[in-house]
Amino acid sequence: MRITIHPKYKNQEAAIIQLVKTFFGEGDLIVKGSRNTIKTNVLGTEKVNIKFFQKPGIFKSIIYSFFRSTKAKRSYDYANYLLENKIQTPLPVAFIELRNAFGLLGESFYICQQIDYDFTIRELIHDPLFKERNLILEQFTAFTFNMHQAKINFLDHSPGNTLIVNRGNSLYDFYLIDLNRMKFENLSIEKRMDNFKKMWLSKLMIKIVAKKYAVLSNQSEEKMHTILLEKSSQFKRKTARKKFIKSRIKN
Structure with missing residues (x-):
């Protein structure tokens, strides 16, 4: 497991990992797609969204593992860039990548704050x-x-x-x-x-x-x-x- 956490949430690493471990059994479903699933759950005292990216095929797994940032990492990095440039987006909490012994990407997760929009x-x-x-x-x-x-x-x-x-x-x-x-x-x-x-x-x-x-x-x-x-x-x-x-x- 590779995990990157926003400084604001550094002291909640154990709770963030737990959200990922219990992703399929807990939380409220928002979107169920063929490749991605989004759920909402609670981290400490606030709601967060958790986006699950399924394991890619072998070709894309190699690309994402060694040549290109994963979707989860891009989501996290781009969110930070947007906020640095005063473009609003839900605050990124963390991204997690699961990889095998050879470093190949498996499943991955992106976690951000929940926005109660109108x-x-x-x-x-x-x-x-x-x-x-x-x-x-x-x-x-x-x-x-x-x-x-x-x-x-x-x-x-x-x-x-x-x-x-x-x-x-x-x-x-x-x-x-x-x-x-x-x-x-x-x-x-x-x-x-x-x-x-x-x-x-x-x-x-x-x-x-x-x-x-x-x-x-x-x-x-x-x-x-x-x-x-x-x-x-x-x-x-x-x-x-x-x-x-x-x-x-x-x-």
């Missing part, structure tokens, strides 16, 4: 009458702009991966989750607009995002709108085409 971007997309919808979208655009300014290209910037907390007085906090796919680079305007494509924004929402981002980046609103609309449309067409091909193969 909703995600998905609710805004599906409900045009969502309270303060346009205002929230503008604040989300500013959040994403700050992320881009910190040279963060979040490759899984999709509707379910931003948790939103209503602070009251028309102010909202945004927290990124599912962090293991990121690039750290200078982003052109095209890349910045491309980063919104997985949000499945409506034409009206695209207008709001483009207008706000244009103000923040000192760019032409028309230019922002044209690029964002094209990036979003391309992604939707590509996704629809994939679904069509899969349906034809199944039939």
Whole structure:
């Protein structure tokens, strides 16, 4: 077992290891996927999320063991980088990797604080009458702009991966989750607009995002709108085409 613990939780190492040992028998299930499982449990006096990554196949096991950081380690490292750059994400608690005698990766775990959020971007997309919808979208655009300014290209910037907390007085906090796919680079305007494509924004929402981002980046609103609309449309067409091909193969 290889374990890295955030300094804030160093004195709780035994309890963290116990959470991992009892992962399959205790805790409340949040997500049960084909490869990953997420549960919530209690560490000391606070709730934490525990993400379990299944043992990879032999090829990926070699890659993750010797050439590339594991998903659990990337989640931990990226969370720290985000927080250092004032981009909110649940505070990382620890990551644990189980390896065999040859150093090959088996199962791994990422543990972070539980965020009691109010909703995600998905609710805004599906409900045009969502309270303060346009205002929230503008604040989300500013959040994403700050992320881009910190040279963060979040490759899984999709509707379910931003948790939103209503602070009251028309102010909202945004927290990124599912962090293991990121690039750290200078982003052109095209890349910045491309980063919104997985949000499945409506034409009206695209207008709001483009207008706000244009103000923040000192760019032409028309230019922002044209690029964002094209990036979003391309992604939707590509996704629809994939679904069509899969349906034809199944039939």
